[in-house]
Amino acid sequence: MxxxxxxxxxxxxxxxxxxxxxxxxxxxxxxxxxxxxxxxxxxxxxxxxxxxxxxxxxxxxxxxxxxxxxxxxxxVALMGQSDLLMPWLDATANVTLGARLRGTSPGRDRAREILGRVGLSEHADKRPHALSGGQRQRVALARTLMEDxxxxxxxxxxxxxxxxxxxxxxxxxxxxxxxxxxxxxxxxxxxxxxxxxxxxxxxxxxxxxxxxxxxxxxxxxxxxxxxxxxxxxxxxxxxxx
Ligand SMILES: Nc1ncnc2c1ncn2[C@@H]1O[C@H](COP(=O)(O)OP(=O)(O)OP(=O)(O)O)[C@@H](O)[C@H]1O
Ligand SMILES: [Mg+2]
CATH class of the missing domain: 3.40.50.300 (P-loop containing nucleotide triphosphate hydrolases)
Known part of the structure; x- marks a missing residue:
C-alpha cells in the first residue's frame, strides 16, 4: 500500500x-x-x-x-486484546460491523470470503456464544482484515x-x-x-x-x-x- x-x-x-x-x-x-x-x-x-x-x-x-x-x-484498524464481538450479532454481522456503523456498504460477499479464509465458513451464522475462544478470535481477525x-x-x-x-x-x-x-x-x-x-x-x-x-x-x-x-x-x- x-x-x-x-x-x-x-x-x-x-x-x-x-x-x-x-x-x-x-x-x-x-x-x-x-x-x-x-x-x-x-x-x-x-x-x-x-x-x-x-x-x-x-x-x-x-x-x-x-x-x-x-x-x-x-x-487505522485495531484488533484488541479481547475480541470485542457484539454478542447479539452473528459472525458475518460482526465482521461487517465497521462498514454498517459508518453507513457504507457492508460487503457481505467479502465478509463471507474472509470468514472462509479464517476457516469459519460453517460458522458464519453463529453468534459469539456458540463459538470457541479460538473461533471468536478468528472472527475478530476477520473483522480487522475486512477493514482494509x-x-x-x-x-x-x-x-x-x-x-x-x-x-x-x-x-x-x-x-x-x-x-x-x-x-x-x-x-x-x-x-x-x-x-x-x-x-x-x-x-x-x-x-x-x-x-x-x-x-x-x-x-x-x-x-x-x-x-x-x-x-x-x-x-x-x-x-x-
Ligand atoms: N484503565 C486502567 N486504569 C488503571 N490502570 C490501567 C488501566 N489500563 C491499564 N492500566 C495499567 O497500565 C499498565 C499498562 O497496561 P497495558 O495494558 O498497556 O500493558 P501490556 O503491556 O499490554 O500488558 P499485557 O502483556 O499483560 O497485555 C498496566 O500496569 C496496567 O495495570
Ligand atoms: Mg496488552
Missing amino acids: SDAPALRLSGRAKIGAAPIFGPLSLRAPAGEWTCLLGPSGVGKSTVLRLFAGLGDGIAFDGEAVAEDGVRLDGR RPVVLLDEPFSALDARSRAQMQDLATELLAGRTVLHVTHDAAEAARLGQTILLMTRAGIASFPPPEASTPRLYDAPGTLAFQGRLLRLLMDTR
Whole structure:
C-alpha cells in the first residue's frame, strides 16, 4: 500500500497518578510488519490504543503520529486484546460491523470470503456464544482484515489458537496485510521470529530493536535461522522484567 505511513510514538503516559511508561520512543517503518514484545503490564496495549486514538483516560504527554504528517483518524484498524464481538450479532454481522456503523456498504460477499479464509465458513451464522475462544478470535481477525486500512494494530491476535491454526493465520495475515504498516503485540518469541521485519522489545528502560533473520516473512518456523533468533529473543524476554 503506497499510503501506508511509518508510525512514531514518543512521550510518557500515565493513568491517573500512576506512570505507565516513558519517556519512550518507538518507530514502526512504513509498509512493514513490526513485532512489539515485552513483559505484561509494561504498556504495549496502551501504545496501540494511543495510535488508534483510543487514549481516553490516558494522560499522554507526547505524540503518537504517522510520519507522513497526515492524521491517523480513519486510517487505522485495531484488533484488541479481547475480541470485542457484539454478542447479539452473528459472525458475518460482526465482521461487517465497521462498514454498517459508518453507513457504507457492508460487503457481505467479502465478509463471507474472509470468514472462509479464517476457516469459519460453517460458522458464519453463529453468534459469539456458540463459538470457541479460538473461533471468536478468528472472527475478530476477520473483522480487522475486512477493514482494509493502511495501518493495522494487532494486540496478541493469535494467542487463543492451536499451533496449526496459529501458523495458518500468521500466513494469511502476512499475505493480506502485505505492504501495510503493521504493529503487532505478541508474547510469543516464535511468532515474532516468523513474522517480524522489525522486532522491538519494550521494557521499563525503553525500547530496544533486534534485527531479525534476513529471510522473507513468514519465515519457516523450523529453519535454523528462525530457531536461533527465537532462542535469542526468549533469552532476552527471560532476562526482562
Ligand atoms: N484503565 C486502567 N486504569 C488503571 N490502570 C490501567 C488501566 N489500563 C491499564 N492500566 C495499567 O497500565 C499498565 C499498562 O497496561 P497495558 O495494558 O498497556 O500493558 P501490556 O503491556 O499490554 O500488558 P499485557 O502483556 O499483560 O497485555 C498496566 O500496569 C496496567 O495495570
Ligand atoms: Mg496488552
